Amino acid sequence: MHINPDKCVACGNCTYVCPMGAIYIDPAIGRAKVNLDECVECYACFNGMSQEHLNPTLVRLMRKAFQFMRLRFDPEPDVCPTAAFEPEELTWPRVVRRAFSDPRVPHESTGVEGRGTEEVKTNDVSGRVRAGEVGFTIEFGRPGVGVWMRDIQQMAWALADAGVAFEKRNPITSLMTDVPRGTLREDILNEKLMSAILEIKVPVARTEEIIRLVWDVEKRIDTVVALGVGARCADSGDEEVIAPILERLGYHLERAKTNIGLGRVTNSAAAAAPLEAVKQ
Numbered sequence: 001m002h003i004n005p006d007k008c009v010a011c012g013n014c015t016y017v018c019p020m021g022a023i024y025i026d027p028a029i030g031r032a033k034v035n036l037d038e039c040v041e042c043y044a045c046f047n048g049m050s051q052e053h054l055n056p057t058l059v060r061l062m063r064k065a066f067q068f069m070r071l072r073f074d075p076e077p078d079v080c081p082t083a084a085f086e087p088e089e090l091t092w093p094r095v096v097r098r099a100f101s102d103p104r105v106p107h108e109s110t111g112v113e114g115r116g117t118e119e120v121k122t123n124d125v126s127g128r129v130r131a132g133e134v135g136f137t138i139e140f141g142r143p144g145v146g147v148w149m150r151d152i153q154q155m156a157w158a159l160a161d162a163g164v165a166f167e168k169r170n171p172i173t174s175l176m177t178d179v180p181r182g183t184l185r186e187d188i189l190n191e192k193l194m195s196a197i198l199e200i201k202v203p204v205a206r207t208e209e210i211i212r213l214v215w216d217v218e219k220r221i222d223t224v225v226a227l228g229v230g231a232r233c234a235d236s237g238d239e240e241v242i243a244p245i246l247e248r249l250g251y252h253l254e255r256a257k258t259n260i261g262l263g264r265v266t267n268s269a270a271a272a273a274p275l276e277a278v279k280q
Ligand code: SF4
Pocket: 003, 007, 008, 009, 010, 011, 012, 013, 014, 015, 031, 032, 079, 080, 081, 082, 083, 084, 085
């Protein structure tokens, strides 16, 4: 993202809009600037603010005149008064930032917007996680924090060393040059994203081992990690296998979502497995 210094009047409105805190007023030039290291190309500034087309020279003059009279001229808070944002044509590898950070842009590899995966939410039709298995979503980053691809790499290597299977319909997996080893393309490692998700599944017996592994890697990487656990319910509608393991590890469980299997089965291999309710 680029701010045109000829248009910017340094009103500061956009500094509150950027979820990564990447926009600042540079006192040396008296204009807003984007810290390109921290900018994740989410386009919240460009798309989230109304763009007015006031004359920048006139606005600066008015601001100075009002300042002289100890008054203020400030535009409405959700407006860039001079339409100073000018998105740049993104090329590889920077375009990866936008794919994972602008929720309106679908991922090429999966056709899904945002982080690019439906996760286990559609397990009733996708059958990603079967009976006897547990699916993990390892979610990195948040607005205000973000995540570097190189940190996702650390987690992917650790998981691959543990011999887990990465979900194929996931955009991070599609960026791996060596899926069994969990190795990501080298040219994207210095890209920062708002958020991304690694997905794996393992036999239920490995639940605790994988959670402890994620805890361990999380301590070494510079972001926040949220762990999602997906499993099939018993016929009673309750989940009685993974839940006790999670509670023993200190998690307090509440029922979040229950898919009830009303969808059409899209994974033919999974069709052979009984369709049970899925608890997340
Ligand atoms: S909102 Fe527009 S004019 Fe105001 S500081 Fe940001 S880029 Fe500059």
